[in-house]
Amino acid sequence: MSEEKNVDKVNAERASRGEMGQRYMASGESVSMRLWDGEEPSEPKPEAAREYETVGYVLGGRAELHLEGEVIPLSAGDSWTVPKGATHTYNILETFTAVEATSPPAEVANRDEP
Secondary structure: OOOOOOOOOOOHHHOOEOOOOOEEEEEOOOOEEEEEEEEOOOOOOOOEEOOOEEEEEEEEEEEEEEEOOEEEEEEOOOEEEEOOOOEEEEEEEEEEEEEEEEEOOOOHHHOOOO
16 A cells, blocks of 8 residues: 655745735644744734644744743743643844744645744
């Protein structure tokens, strides 16, 4: 019995962008990856609760994750989790680059719309 295997390779420079500035990278049936590249400091976006779980890793810069009333500082080398349905926002303090994985994929079924 043979299952079809798909390989998904996405180059960051040619990746499609979402409305919040994220770049959508490789995506499977149950998980996808996105890149936040060079996000500049600004006012935090309104808090949101999403229909997916997120795990992330900071490549550079600094930010604060405001998660369910707690403030979590993030800097290069840190990783984090935002549970499905948790109210959160990010405050970018210093030009910020991070990779996130979402499950189920954030870009499917309008889950990633602000």
